[in-house]
Amino acid sequence: MSEEIKLMKGNEAIAYAAIRYGTDGYFGYPITPQSEIMETLMAERPWDTIGMVVLQAESEVAAINMVYGGAGSGKRVMTSSSSPGISLKLEGISYIAGAELPCLIVNVMRGGPGLGTIQPSQADYFQTVKGGGHGDYRLITLAPHSVQEMADFVALGFDLAFKYSNPAIILADGIIGQMMEKVVLPPYRPRKTEAEIREESPWAAQGKPKDRKPNIITSLELDPEIMEQNNIRFQAKYQRIEEAEVRYEEFHCEDADYLLVAFGSSARICQKVVELAREEGLKVGLFRPITLWPFPKKAIADYADKVKGMLSVELNAGQMVEDVRLAVNGKVKVEHFGRLGGVVFTPDEILVALKEKIL
Amino acid sequence: MKQEIIIAGFGGQGVLSMGKILAYSGLMEGKEVSWMPSYGPEQRGGTANVTVILSDDPISSPILNSYDIAIVLNQPSMDKFASKVKPGGILIYDGYGIHGEVKRKDIHVYRVDAMDACAEMENDKAFNMLILGGLLKIVPMVKIENVLLGLKKSLPERHHKLIPMNEAAIKKGMEIIKEV
Numbered sequence: 396m397s398e399e400i401k402l403m404k405g406n407e408a409i410a411y412a413a414i415r416y417g418t419d420g421y422f423g424y425p426i427t428p429q430s431e432i433m434e435t436l437m438a439e440r441p442w443d444t445i446g447m448v449v450l451q452a453e454s455e456v457a458a459i460n461m462v463y464g465g466a467g468s469g470k471r472v473m474t475s476s477s478s479p480g481i482s483l484k485l486e487g488i489s490y491i492a493g494a495e496l497p498c499l500i501v502n503v504m505r506g507g508p509g510l511g512t513i514q515p516s517q518a519d520y521f522q523t524v525k526g527g528g529h530g531d532y533r534l535i536t537l538a539p540h541s542v543q544e545m546a547d548f549v550a551l552g553f554d555l556a557f558k559y560s561n562p563a564i565i566l567a568d569g570i571i572g573q574m575m576e577k578v579v580l581p582p583y584r585p586r587k588t589e590a591e592i593r594e595e596s597p598w599a600a601q602g603k604p605k606d607r608k609p610n611i612i613t614s615l616e617l618d619p620e621i622m623e624q625n626n627i628r629f630q631a632k633y634q635r636i637e638e639a640e641v642r643y644e645e646f647h648c649e650d651a652d653y654l655l656v657a658f659g660s661s662a663r664i665c666q667k668v669v670e671l672a673r674e675e676g677l678k679v680g681l682f683r684p685i686t687l688w689p690f691p692k693k694a695i696a697d698y699a700d701k702v703k704g705m706l707s708v709e710l711n712a713g714q715m716v717e718d719v720r721l722a723v724n725g726k727v728k729v730e731h732f733g734r735l736g737g738v739v740f741t742p743d744e745i746l747v748a749l750k751e752k753i754l
Numbered sequence: 755m756k757q758e759i760i761i762a763g764f765g766g767q768g769v770l771s772m773g774k775i776l777a778y779s780g781l782m783e784g785k786e787v788s789w790m791p792s793y794g795p796e797q798r799g800g801t802a803n804v805t806v807i808l809s810d811d812p813i814s815s816p817i818l819n820s821y822d823i824a825i826v827l828n829q830p831s832m833d834k835f836a837s838k839v840k841p842g843g844i845l846i847y848d849g850y851g852i853h854g855e856v857k858r859k860d861i862h863v864y865r866v867d868a869m870d871a872c873a874e875m876e877n878d879k880a881f882n883m884l885i886l887g888g889l890l891k892i893v894p895m896v897k898i899e900n901v902l903l904g905l906k907k908s909l910p911e912r913h914h915k916l917i918p919m920n921e922a923a924i925k926k927g928m929e930i931i932k933e934v
Contacts, residue, residue, distance in 0.1 A: 402907075576813075577787060666815060667814040741817060
């Protein structure tokens, strides 16, 4: 069968990709700018075709705890929201990470803090990669920069989540969620059978047969000695993820004198900045982290010896720039440029900022 | 070939759907396309706009500084986007919503009296297709048959009976657009 090219919004691509991946359940609560995810799922009625549950919960807190329950039984379950809704889900996300369960979360970011605006923002970087919820946990964080990646990262997110028994999150924003582009949807995969789930996830709470001990899913451990051992195990896992799962993309970096560092929609806008700068004879490249955690710190550190300066371009007041500076460790000048609260920069503004701050 | 287009007007004028039909038409011709709307409160009566890019090559930024073509359907949109047309570019407006002259001399300015034509045709649903027809007369970036295919793709099946009316409106728009 030849691949069919479709035109759709990033949010719609997430929904179609989830159905095609064989997701067992989606639990959500509407919020702009990501409501098309649940709307598309409801319109497609995947419960009739593949038996996928799609449920609008009574609140974000309820939705994430439904995900906790579904994940505890070994199912492929997901939720989506936008910034204020993700804040509500953070307690549950910390519990899911503490219980070492796989699931997929989608955050289509909007301007904050508080209820903020409904326009695009990237101000939840800290919240996503530095914790957000309580405790020493990490989220595998994928930052799509196209509608195609919105579709592709559903499978990648679930696969990584199950590989490491850890929640994964797609960190998008209102631009990627709302824009329409061409997309090739992934092929259909059947949902896992109960037998396959027992084989894949022997820890899952699925009803205890006579011949094994009960599987207990919890993040609670009252003995601090044991809790420390749990944490040491988590940290070892995070170390393995940092070694194996870093993903990034380089755009005209090979001969670059100056580097833009940007993720998601900002990276798309920065591609144009690279084109404009090179028309003026400035050798500018773009480094795009695809995984925000694990962060591509080694690849960025390598550029510190090659370029004269870096500009971290983000729709926030300066968040990822801290990780870029840590990676560069003072070897080269690193500055930040951003717009705040839902305002999006134009390519020209970024080029001016690059000249003022770095050149 | 690359066309960077902004379509701007009041919410309810069919700005977003006109952009969508243009994007689908580009898709039918195998072009790279992006459709980036302003979204949110403006859909409830304020200004709405959408950036549409059709290109033979992959598209970098969906957000632009300036445009090859601006289609402005009310005065606030004229005030905001007339200055953002690239030199040598094209500005198309509907005479009904705009007062005063376009001051720029370095761009091509066209007028489609689509609102008047709607009144004449007694069909207010044809407005955005009249404008689209005008655009395609000036810059035939996609073939009419692909626009009709695009309409088929973007309209729900229950509205497919409206396609002949849309085709008539596109053709009417081609007739009534005039250079200012």
